[in-house]
Amino acid sequence: MPPRIHPPSRTICSLREPQRSTPRQRQYATATAITPAASYGQMTASSPPIARHPPTQPPSYKPPEFRKSQLLRQYASLLKSTPLILLFQHNNLKANEWVGIRRELSAALQKVNAVRAAAGHTAEPLADAIKMQIIQTGIFAAALRVVEFYKPESQSSSSSIDPTDPATPSSATVPVFSSSGDGLTHTLSRAAHEAVADTRTAHALAPLLSGPLCLLTFPSVSPQHMKAALSILSPSPPKFPAPTRRANPGWHDAAIQSGLQKLLLLGARVEGKVFDVDGAKWVGSIDGGLEGLRAQLVAMLTSVGGGVTNTLESAGRSIYFTVEGRRTMLEDEQKEASGEMPKKP
Template identity: 55%
Template sequence: MPPRIRLWPRVICLRTTPAKPPPTLHCSYASMATVITTPAPPLGQAIRSASPVLRYPPTQPPSYKPPEVRKTQLHRQYQSLLKSSPLILLFQHNNLLAVEWMSIRRELASALAKTDAERQAAGSEDIFGSQIKIQIIQTGIFASALRVVEFFPPSEDPLNHAQNSSNLKSQSSLKIPSTTAKPEDARFTHGLSRHAHEVASNKKLKLELDPLLSGPLAIIAFPTVSPQHLKTVLSILSPSPDFPAPRRKANPDYHEPSVQSGLQKLMLLGVRVEGKVFDQEGAKWVGGIEGGIDGLRAQLVAVLQGVGAGVTNTLESASRNLYFTVEGRRMDMERKEKGEEEEEK
């Protein structure tokens, strides 16, 4: 009878557990596979540099503040308004009711439509009365936008530092700026860039309009400097002896209590005309220019014509004097010669 061997399951278990994990075969296979299957880069890519790629949408260069918030969009909107409108009227509005705003806007629109009709009858082509509107602004954002417009002139073309990708033998000849997609890039020249923000936030630069930019403000922006439209707006919104308000008979709507009580709360503070700031008197002066820019041109032409005649007279006089002198001298000498000849005879 063979001896009985006792098997202890615990001992077996201990012995069979391996001291170190077996090498994983999958890893090595995978790495070998990548080494083998990755193709070599094409020869062109190794010789030439990669063609430039625009890293942001061309209409949305990266902005310093988050672009999706209302503040940023207002800032951008005010910048474009300030750049595109040479004549801006600044008003302070003191707690106007919605009804009053509505009726003032209605009166303004109807008066401007009347002015436009007059201009059309006179044969003028500048009809933009419908674009002139009173608009409430966020004062702080408007002040900041004005600083950017005044102190951050985009001096260089944004494409100056651009690489022309046509040199690089790529498909398109489109110029692509080499700015990176980060707002810190100092080469950005749009008004929302970080560079613009830093230039405009310099406290040493003072705006002429700074004292006006506080409290509740509303503006009226004109697409061109048009004294006739300005005259209409002034006569509606801040009537004075020079710019009388429409009579009750001519325009009964204007004398409604809602319009009149609204106008009492609206104050004209100042005007910005082509970068210069004027007060109320200045606004009246601009509004009082007869015939607008054409009238001024006619005056200038008249002045220059007068000057031209004067200049030709002055310039001619020198040569004329010389001619008379020389001629006089010639006559004199001829007379003397004749006298000598007669003496000789």
């Protein structure tokens, strides 16, 4: 018997049949006022612009993420804030030689601090702030040219800050942008690069900036500390005698003597001025330091003033004596003529 096939129900047939689209009526929008789109100025006025560079890192001509750029900034800051720098050439010093030289230098500078404190000087001790460091010669030469030959103008009209002046503290606020709006004026800017592009041999230290170099930096000009440093690093009797073996036996060690033979004093930079070896030793040989130099200057000015005063007074005194002598002579002659005074034989 064949199977029974039931006809599909109406619900299933309705699902299988395609849905017929019912005609939709068109709707027409009424005329309304159309608001124009906001301009770019209106869009940016409400929200602040997105800064492409952080405020502490303005855009630079030299990429700031490179180590050379950071060394350039470091050397420029060092030159601006350090009034006294001694320049040495070093030739293949070993690590133990550097350690020994720095140890003996620190000990000699600490002795100067103790002597100054015993003498009653209230100035801050400088031994801990005096540093000896190896530099990259080419980058240091570029930083020196920027400091010496690049003079950015200041925004402030009341008090101008010269960032190239060694007396200017490193914490002083130096303008980042020029007042004319031409561009940036910091050390890594395009203006600084263009200003020193043709000054490679214009500086007085340029002939010395070759080969391996190291710097001995002083936070202030102190001839006493400078003399102690030269006696350790570059002794030259009689003004800069080397320490004796009894007073300082560590200085006579073989490692330190080997390292000192590889150190050569080239010159100095004092208050922005370049000194040769003789000039650097003259600064270190000032008796009494800056206080003694000021005392000598005061004594010289006092003696000059006293000499000028005596010269001026001597002219007036001679005229006074001449006039008084002539007046006395006339009075005597008048008395003789009137008979009040007997005539001289």
